[in-house]
Amino acid sequence: MWIVEKILSNKIMNNNIFLKHLSSPSIFKDKKVLSSSFVPDQILHREQEIESLSKILAPALKGYQPNNIFVYGTVGTGKTITIKFILNQLKEIEKTKIKTIYINCKMKKVADTEYRLFAQLLKEHGVIVPDTGLPTDVLYRKFFDIVEKEEKIVIIVLDEIDALVNKVGDEFLYNLTRMNSELKRSQITIIGITNNLSFRDNLDLRVKSSLGEEEVLFKPYNALQLKDILKKRIEEGFNPGVVDEAVLNKCAAIAAQEHGDARRALDLIRVAAEIAERNGDIRVREEHVDIAEQKLDMDRVIETIKSQPKQSQAVLLAIVNSVCNGVCNNTKTVLTGDVFEAYQKICAKNNINVLTQRRISDLISELDMLGIITSKIISKGRYGRTREITLALSNEVLNKVRLVLQERFES
DNA sequence: AGGTATTCACATGAAACTATTCTCTGAGTTAGG
DNA sequence: TAACTCAGAGAATAGTTTCATGTGAATACCTGT
Numbered sequence: 001m002w003i004v005e006k007i008l009s010n011k012i013m014n015n016n017i018f019l020k021h022l023s024s025p026s027i028f029k030d031k032k033v034l035s036s037s038f039v040p041d042q043i044l045h046r047e048q049e050i051e052s053l054s055k056i057l058a059p060a061l062k063g064y065q066p067n068n069i070f071v072y073g074t075v076g077t078g079k080t081i082t083i084k085f086i087l088n089q090l091k092e093i094e095k096t097k098i099k100t101i102y103i104n105c106k107m108k109k110v111a112d113t114e115y116r117l118f119a120q121l122l123k124e125h126g127v128i129v130p131d132t133g134l135p136t137d138v139l140y141r142k143f144f145d146i147v148e149k150e151e152k153i154v155i156i157v158l159d160e161i162d163a164l165v166n167k168v169g170d171e172f173l174y175n176l177t178r179m180n181s182e183l184k185r186s187q188i189t190i191i192g193i194t195n196n197l198s199f200r201d202n203l204d205l206r207v208k209s210s211l212g213e214e215e216v217l218f219k220p221y222n223a224l225q226l227k228d229i230l231k232k233r234i235e236e237g238f239n240p241g242v243v244d245e246a247v248l249n250k251c252a253a254i255a256a257q258e259h260g261d262a263r264r265a266l267d268l269i270r271v272a273a274e275i276a277e278r279n280g281d282i283r284v285r286e287e288h289v290d291i292a293e294q295k296l297d298m299d300r301v302i303e304t305i306k307s308q309p310k311q312s313q314a315v316l317l318a319i320v321n322s323v324c325n326g327v328c329n330n331t332k333t334v335l336t337g338d339v340f341e342a343y344q345k346i347c348a349k350n351n352i353n354v355l356t357q358r359r360i361s362d363l364i365s366e367l368d369m370l371g372i373i374t375s376k377i378i379s380k381g382r383y384g385r386t387r388e389i390t391l392a393l394s395n396e397v398l399n400k401v402r403l404v405l406q407e408r409f410e411s
Numbered sequence: 412a413g414g415t416a417t418t419c420a421c422a423t424g425a426a427a428c429t430a431t432t433c434t435c436t437g438a439g440t441t442a443g444g
Numbered sequence: 445t446a447a448c449t450c451a452g453a454g455a456a457t458a459g460t461t462t463c464a465t466g467t468g469a470a471t472a473c474c475t476g477t
Contacts, residue, residue, distance in 0.1 A: 113456080113457075115455090115456060115457085116456095116457095130433065130434060131432080131433070131456085131457095132431095132432055132433045132434075132455065132456045132457075133432080133433040133434030133435075133454080133455060133456075134433090134434065134435090134455070134456085135454080135455060135456090136455085136456080309458095309459085311459090335420090335421090336420080336421065336422085337420070337421075355459090355460070355461090356460075356461060356462085357421085358422095358423095358460085358461075358462085359459085359460060359461075361421075361422065361423085362423095362460095365422090377421090377422070377467095377468090378468090379419095379420095379421095379467075379468035379469050379470085380419085380420085380468090380469080380470075381418090381419085381468075381469040381470025381471065382417085382418060382419060382469075382470040382471045382472085383418095383419060383420075383469095383470075383471095384418085384419040384420030384421055384468095385419075385420060385421055385422070385466095385467060385468060385469085386419095386420055386421050386422080387421080387422080412475105412476095412477085413474100413475090413476095413477105414473105414474085414475080414476105415472100415473085415474075415475095416471100416472085416473075416474090417470105417471080417472070417473085418469100418470095418471085418472090419467105419468105419469100419470095419471100420467105421466105421467095422465100422466075422467080423464100423465085423466070423467095424463100424464085424465080424466095425462100425463090425464085425465100426461100426462085426463085426464105427460100427461080427462075427463095428459105428460080428461070428462090429458100429459085429460080429461095430457100430458090430459090430460105431456100431457085431458090432455100432456085432457090433454100433455085433456085434453105434454085434455080434456105435452105435453085435454085435455105436451105436452090436453085436454105437450105437451100437452095437453105438449100438450090438451090438452105439448105439449085439450085439451100440447100440448080440449075440450095441446105441447085441448075441449090442445105442446095442447085442448095443445090443446090443447100444445085444446100
């Protein structure tokens with residue numbers, strides 16, 4: 001503890017403003033354990049899934065190509081973590097003949113297009129290709145050559161594969177699976193992870209048959225299982241006695257309600273603890289969890305809004321303005337047409353070029369997907385068919401959103 | 412009254428376009444031998 | 445003659461526009477009673 005030494009040796013003034021933060025005992029023992037991306041050395045309540053996955057992948061150890069796998073399960077059911085865990089175990093036994101690659105297809109600017117996916121795959125093999133300029137099939141060739149040269153069994157994990165397929169189609173999956181028949185000395189196995197249970201149904205038949213050779217379903221955790229998982233993480237992540245049973249129960253219960261999302265439970269407890277620590281409390285209490293729940297919600301919304309492009313923000317402001325001004329007399333809903341009008345006004349005031357209504361329509365449905373607004377299509381008979389838009393935000397969040405938006409626009 | 416046709420106000424889809432960033436290639440230019 | 449420069453052709457990508465087509469049900473319009 002070099003800081004303590006420094007303090008003792010009086011190298012730091014004893015009125016330094018940071019001193020009081022140092023002296024308060026830390027709640028955390030090892031904070032990274034509480035992050036949802038942490039892979040623990042033991043995964044609870046996934047014994048069955050681990051068993052079947054390892055059975056499928058075991059042939060790799062004997063030099064055969066394992067079947068391709070589809071992994072399903074809603075958010076926070078431990079899909080990613082389990083796969084990572086299994087890959088780690090696999091590598092522990094056999095490093096020379098097996099190569100594992102994990103790629104998250106949703107990562108912006110990393111693997112969200114076919115080109116970038118292959119660029120990423122190449123990068124994993126130590127080949128850097130330019131971001132643009134090359135035809136995609138060149139990357140495809142390069143990847144093929146490298147894999148062939150390596151003489152390994154390559155296990156490629158494509159997390160959130162549905163996002164990529166929705167964006168660019170399933171052609172690349174077909175190409176990847178087809179590679180195997182052309183590869184002589186190496187083989188590729190694909191593990192596709194998705195939280196969209198019906199994803200497989202709208203795949204090309206060829207892809208469906210070759211990729212869906214094996215399927216593993218991850219069921220949501222129930223409250224008891226969540227509690228176990230949390231408990232273990234708490235033991236590792238916090239100093240003893242910091243979190244009591246009631247808090248644990250509460251987090252598990254909230255997460256269980258949200259379709260057994262373990263990530264949610266972890267976020268809750270971590271943020272609750274951060275809040276407690278900042279307040280100078282040495283224990284995490286239930287009210288901290290309440291605040292954490294709100295804060296998580298708020299942060300999520302604000303973050304997504306801030307990261308939206310300007311036009312999208314303008315559209316959101318148009319929605320917020322129209323809803324708050326009660327365009328549709330005192331109801332809290334607005335229609336696409338109202339939004340477009342309000343949007344045009346905002347553009348005029350801010351000197352932004354006005355996009356077509358067609359585009360605005362898309363931007364509105366994007367905001368819907370992000371969960372910032374709720375919209376449903378209604379038919380008003382003779383008076384047309386349109387979207388009925390409602391803000392999906394609590395008043396508190398809404399006010400914050402307004403502040404953020406008004407910072408960016410004159411309105 | 413009951414049935415059918417219209418009509419509105421957008422939704423939704425597909426394709427094409429724009430602008431930006433970047434590679435590759437080959438022609439032209441330059442400097443050194 | 446090798447090395448360098450530079451313009452032009454192509455690609456990838458994101459964000460849009462243009463054009464075309466779809467659509468649910470309140471109303472207008474008929475029809476036969």
